[in-house]
Amino acid sequence: MATNYAKYSQLINASTNYARRMKRLSNRIFGEVAIPTNPKSMKVVKIFSERPLHTNEEIIHYYPKHVETHALILKLRDYGLFRDEHQDFKDEMKRLRELRGKVKVWKRHLEEKKE
Template identity: 45%
Template sequence: MSSLSEYALRMTRLSARLFGEVARPTDSKSMKVVKLFSEQPLAKKKETYDWYPNHNTYFGLMGTLRFLGLCSGSKYRESTFILKNQKCKYKKEKGKKKVIYNLTTKIKLL
């Protein structure tokens, strides 16, 4: 009695289906598909949805640091304020504008 009875075959197939295994013998190509579908979906993988940092938190922290004067921001921001300040100075020299922007406090000075 080397072969299993029909009842035993059906029970092994049922247990394989219950526990997520392959119910019948399959070839290697089909096993690749089975492995592919048995993995967790791409949208539920932590590497996918946790790829970028929490920008809202970092934005709030950087705003607080800038408000307290501990962080002046990026070089782009500094150069932008320097250019604005120079433009305002040139306009003031021409007599067109009376407001100058301050680089550190970002408040209009008269």
């Protein structure tokens, strides 16, 4: 004696028009691909069925802590353990500007000196 589920599975595997329509409906209900498709389209289906990237912890915390890293690099540069060529260049340009007497005077600095 066959159970109702066995009868349903036999009906789904049959090649009748009704069986095909029921198979498509079942696939739509359970979130599967309704109509058989090629592997390239299945790749898109797989991508959309995965967890969204903005909720993935590995992607959210991928980049290092930039502020802390920058502060560490500045401290290492003060100790002479790290060479920042761009900052060295900016410091040299500032030094040469001071030697030529072309120092920029900011209003904010003038107010601080008065106090």
